[in-house]
Amino acid sequence: xxxxxxxxxxxxxxxxxxxxxxxxxxxxxxxxxxxxxxxxxxxxxxxxxxxxxxxxxxxxxxxxxxxxxxxxxxxxxxxxxxxxxxxxxxxxxxxxxxxxxxxxxxxxxxxxxxxxxxxxxxxxxxxxxxxxxxxxxxxxxxxxxxxxxxxxxxxxxxxxxxxxxxxxxxxxxxxxxxxxxxxxxxxxxxxxxxxxxxxxxxxxxxxxxxxxxxxxxxxxxxxxxxxxxxxxxxxxxxxxxxxxxxxxxxx
Numbered sequence: 001x002x003x004x005x006x007x008x009x010x011x012x013x014x015x016x017x018x019x020x021x022x023x024x025x026x027x028x029x030x031x032x033x034x035x036x037x038x039x040x041x042x043x044x045x046x047x048x049x050x051x052x053x054x055x056x057x058x059x060x061x062x063x064x065x066x067x068x069x070x071x072x073x074x075x076x077x078x079x080x081x082x083x084x085x086x087x088x089x090x091x092x093x094x095x096x097x098x099x100x101x102x103x104x105x106x107x108x109x110x111x112x113x114x115x116x117x118x119x120x121x122x123x124x125x126x127x128x129x130x131x132x133x134x135x136x137x138x139x140x141x142x143x144x145x146x147x148x149x150x151x152x153x154x155x156x157x158x159x160x161x162x163x164x165x166x167x168x169x170x171x172x173x174x175x176x177x178x179x180x181x182x183x184x185x186x187x188x189x190x191x192x193x194x195x196x197x198x199x200x201x202x203x204x205x206x207x208x209x210x211x212x213x214x215x216x217x218x219x220x221x222x223x224x225x226x227x228x229x230x231x232x233x234x235x236x237x238x239x240x241x242x243x244x245x246x247x248x249x250x251x
Contacts, residue, residue, distance in 0.1 A: 001222065002056045002064045003030040004072025006094070006209065007154055010037030010144025016137070016215035017067075017222060026226060031056045033075070035150040044154045046078070046161065053079045057086055065089035065229055067222060069211055070184065071154065074099055074161055080174075081166035089229040090170060091222060093177040094208050096188035099158040137212030167194040173232070174198045175225050179206030179213060 001021060003014040011030035021028040033052055035044030042048070053075065057064045063086050068076030073095030080087035133141060167174070174195045178185035180202055192200045201221055206214040 001026065001028045001226070002053065002060060002066050003028060004053065004066065004068035004076050005030070005033065005036065006070035006072055008036070008147045008150060009141055010147070012037070012144035013069075013137075013141045013209070013212060014067075015140035015143065017211055017219050020215075020219045021222065024223060026223075027060060029056055029060050032144070033072070035153065036147045037144040040145065040147050040150075044150050044157060046075070046157050049075050050079050050082070054083070057083075062086060063088050065091065065226060067091040067093075068095070069093040069209065070095055071158070074158060074163055077163055077166050077170065077174075078161055080172060081169040084169075084171045087170070087172045088233065089172050089175075089225055091175045091177060091225055093210055093218070094179070094182055094184045095163070096176055096178055096182075096191045097184045097186045098163055099161050132207060133209060133212050137209070137215065141209075141212060164191065164194045167191060168196070171196060173225075173228065175201055175221065177201045177203065177210060177218070177221055179208060179210040180204050181207045182210065184208060 003011070003017065005011055005013050011032050014028075014030040018028045018030055031052055032039045033044070034042040034048040039052075053066070057066075065088050066076040066080060068074070068091070070093070073092035076090055077092055077095070080090045174197060176188060176191055176195070176198060178188055178201070185202075188200060192198045203210050203214050203217045203221070206217070211218040
């Protein structure tokens with residue numbers, strides 16, 4: 001698996017899943033996207049991010065299941081659409097709202113204002129983390145640092161994405177995963193209908209950063225996805241894609 005983090009976060013936000021996947025005998029590689037983590041001094045671009053994903057998939061053998069949350073989910077969809085032979089599966093979490101909408105522009109203007117604060121929004125960011133994420137998840141999130149200066153460039157760049165069009169081009173099985181209280185699930189049924197082979201998973205009691213708020217339930221989704229990909233890869237030719245399905249996952 002190649003794991004792609006959300007905006008302002010880094011590869012360390014996947015610590016709970018990487019540890020669990022490796023204990024199960026799976027190889028998991030979490031990477032930093034441009035403008036984040038160890039690459040915080042770089043400018044965020046969509047093309048640079050897709051190149052980072054390309055490099056990561058190459059590093060794990062040339063074919064992988066992609067897992068992305070929020071920003072990482074949108075980019076994972078875009079990469080999988082462009083690389084059908086290299087994407088074995090796709091888990092896209094917290095990204096069932098089109099990034100190209102007027103609200104994105106409003107967020108960008110807010111990011112410009114926050115960036116002018118003396119601390120560049122560090123205190124506000126910490127308050128939000130403390131309120132929304134359990135302590136262990138917050139520690140994993142903070143380990144790689146927060147990219148406080150990336151949002152203006154990022155919110156401009158993601159409006160280039162045509163996520164629903166890309167999703168319709170993805171050939172591998174897709175799991176759309178949302179927390180029950182995620183504000184990014186506003187178009188989840190439309191996203192599911194766009195999939196050639198889609199599954200909608202709702203994690204009860206979770207908010208946007210579902211992998212940190214309900215790490216065990218989210219990891220279970222990943223392991224189930226890997227098992228299904230393994231089963232399909234073992235069958236030649238593979239089965240016809242099933243009709244889109246929807247399930248809920250408890251705590």
